[in-house]
Amino acid sequence: MKNSTLVDSATLPWRPTEFSGVEWKKLRYEPEGGESAVLLRFAPGAQYGAHLHPEGEQYYVLDGTIEDGEVGYAAGSYVYHPPGSRHRPRSAGGCLLFVTLPTPIQLL
Secondary structure, three states, rough: OOOOOOOHHHOOOOOOOOOOEEEEEEEOOOOOOEEEEEEEEEEOOEEOOOEEEOOOHHHHHEEEEEEEOEEEEEEEOOOOOOOOOOOEEEEOOEEEEEEEEOOOEOOO
């Protein structure tokens, strides 16, 4: 299709984040506005820093389990966080997420 984008995520390198044990792959990023789609991988025991989602967040758990607040979401779970939500996700056993953001996060 015209104007479609194909990304072979298997060929993209994992990039480290500033949080030990958390890596990501950029699938899509729109500089105008900051909309993005990424794969996010947590090693067992890894935790992402506390952050705010000004315009919300959606993620789908592809593998493993992510703990978000007091709730654990296993593979196959879809999670939507509304605009203004804050959290500090972690994964005791490791996980892989597909994440979409309408705008970049703000670290707290």
